[in-house]
Amino acid sequence: MNTLDKFHNWRRKLRWDKQYAKGRWDSMKTSKELSRYSTIIGYLTILGKENPSILDLGSGEGVLNEKLPAHYMYNYFLGIDFSKVSIEKAKAKEFPNAEFQCKDIHTFTPERKFDVIIFNEVFYYVHEKERVKVLEKMIDHLEDDGIIISSIYREAPHLWELFNQRLEKINFVTVRTEEELRYWQIGVYCKKGSENNDEPAS
Ligand SMILES: C[S@@+](CC[C@H](N)C(=O)[O-])C[C@H]1O[C@@H](n2cnc3c(N)ncnc32)[C@H](O)[C@@H]1O
Structure with missing residues (x-):
């Protein structure tokens, strides 16, 4: 990002x-957003490994964490967000192991690898010149058998292309609501060649 881009980001x-x-x-x-969180949590619990480490990028005030079922266990959860106010709100909730x-x-460069990396309504905020770098950095910090879950509001083929080029798609869904224009696309990916994707090749 150049100086002007950094200023706008600030x-x-x-x-x-x-x-x-x-x-x-x-x-x-x-409840307007419930189907989005439910889908992400469904993918997390069905396709993620047991007791995973989770990185939630653009976590905001920890709403995803709040929606996780009480019996769901992770061994470590890291939420990052550039909004100090949202992070203070998330910290105040005192989620265990988080x-x-x-x-x-x-x-941001993670200090470790994660089993699950989540871009929940944040990837489109990444500056267009930085998207590839950010995505590739996160892929480098994904465990070999880990998954990436991404949720993007409405249609964004140019963003999905970046995921599709670098990762193997496990599943992809459009989550609709009663409001015609409130919908999200949610994709789950693993590293290319990972045994995580056991779908037969079509
Ligand atoms: C639409 S909200 C989604 C919040 C959360 N993921 C959820 O779905 O509940 C987008 C979040 O991305 C964060 N965000 C936007 N740009 C960011 C950046 N450059 N670095 C970190 N977080 C960012 C915002 O502060 C905000 O919390």
């Missing part, structure tokens, strides 16, 4: 902070 961060402070994103917790850190996805 302004966006301030905007997110203000919105989180005002409760603008409380709608994420309502950490939340204020980091910008553009510059």
Whole structure:
């Protein structure tokens, strides 16, 4: 990103902070978004390994974590978000085995590998010049038998192409709601050649 891009990114961060402070994103917790979280959690529990380590990129105030079933266990959960306000809210929830850190996805480098990496409504916020770099960095920090789950609002073929080129698709779904224009596409991927994808080749 050049200096101007960095400036815009910084302004966006301030905007997110203000919105989180005002409760603008409380709608994420309502039933309107439930089918999206349910699908992600379904993939996580069915296709992810037991007791995984999870990296939630752009975790916000930890809504995904909040929606996980009480019996679901992970050995470590790291949520990162560049909004300090959202991270403070997530930390206050004191999820067990979970950490939340204020980091910008553009510059964040994980210190370990993860079994599950989640881009939940965040990939389109990554600057277009940085998307490949960010995705490839995350793939480098995915365990060989790990999965990446991504949720993207409405249609974004140019973004899915980046996932499809670098990873093997395990499953892909369009999650619709009663509102015609409120829908998401959610994909689950593994590393190319990973035994995680046991679907017969078509
Ligand atoms: C639509 S919200 C989704 C929040 C959460 N993943 C969920 O679905 O509940 C997008 C989130 O991405 C975060 N975000 C946007 N740009 C980011 C960046 N450059 N680095 C880290 N987080 C970012 C925002 O602060 C916000 O919390």
